[in-house]
Amino acid sequence: MLLEGTPGFRCINAWPSMEEALAHHWSPIPAVALIDIGLPGMSGIEGLALLRQRYPAVALLALTVFDDDERIFNALCAGACGYLLKSTPPARLLESIREVVAGGAPMSPEIARRVVNLFRTLRPPEQSDYNLTPHELRILKLLVDGHSYKSAASEMGTAFNTIAFHVQNIYQKLQVHSKSEAVAKALRSRLIG
Numbered sequence: 001m002l003l004e005g006t007p008g009f010r011c012i013n014a015w016p017s018m019e020e021a022l023a024h025h026w027s028p029i030p031a032v033a034l035i036d037i038g039l040p041g042m043s044g045i046e047g048l049a050l051l052r053q054r055y056p057a058v059a060l061l062a063l064t065v066f067d068d069d070e071r072i073f074n075a076l077c078a079g080a081c082g083y084l085l086k087s088t089p090p091a092r093l094l095e096s097i098r099e100v101v102a103g104g105a106p107m108s109p110e111i112a113r114r115v116v117n118l119f120r121t122l123r124p125p126e127q128s129d130y131n132l133t134p135h136e137l138r139i140l141k142l143l144v145d146g147h148s149y150k151s152a153a154s155e156m157g158t159a160f161n162t163i164a165f166h167v168q169n170i171y172q173k174l175q176v177h178s179k180s181e182a183v184a185k186a187l188r189s190r191l192i193g
Contacts, residue, residue: 002090009094016040018047022054029055031101035080037064037071045074052079059100063088069118072111082106083115129191130173139166141192144183 003011012030015021018039033051037044048060062080064071065087072083081100084093085108096106107115132140142152153163167179176182186192 002093006094009097018042018044018050022047022050026055026058030058032059032061032097034061034063034097037062037066037075045071045078048075048078048080061096061100061106063093067108067110067114069114072114073118076115083111084108085111130189132170132173132191136166136170136173137191139163140170140182140186143167143179144186144192 003009012028013024013026015024016039019041022042033055035044035048035051039047044062044064048062051058051060059081060079062075062083063086064075064083065085066072067085075083082096082105084096084106088096088108099106129137138156139152142155147155149163149167150160153160156163167182170182171177174182174185176185
């Protein structure tokens with residue numbers, strides 16, 4: 001009623017479950033789809049991922065009563081372009097639909113705060129040392145600089161077998177299987193300064 005009663009908006013269709021929404025070919029394809037998360041049968045989150053594949057141009061906007069971190073995170077990862085609570089006032093809902101069509105990512109204020117907090121807690125460390133010892137880091141730097149095991153052993157004044165032993169530990173800690181993978185991971189993870 002809200003959409004149909006507002007100039008510039010039109011409700012193309014509505015379905016009571018995700019299964020029914022997926023069973024139909026959407027024609028015409030809408031600019032925005034409002035998706036409830038807590039649907040009977042298939043959840044809205046599962047449906048979001050399927051709809052994102054089927055209709056990549058449609059802005060999928062979660063509109064739900066759920067405000068817990070797990071559902072918010074999962075909905076956004078599944079393809080939601082925004083996340084609104086059903087308590088959103090009608091004028092703000094219409095504004096949010098316009099916003100998502102314009103490329104924005106509307107969220108209810110309390111959801112935006114939770115998302116910001118989620119990103120603060122989920123942020124990966126700037127640099128991970130993978131529990132490498134200083135000695136292993138020196139050997140890894142030599143590998144990054146292009147040394148072979150033999151030239152690394154010579155540079156460090158140690159035996160070839162000692163270098164090979166330490167390199168195997170480095171591979172295990174970095175979860176890699178070759179020198180090139182170790183070098184790539186060291187550079188990507190900024191292990192070598």
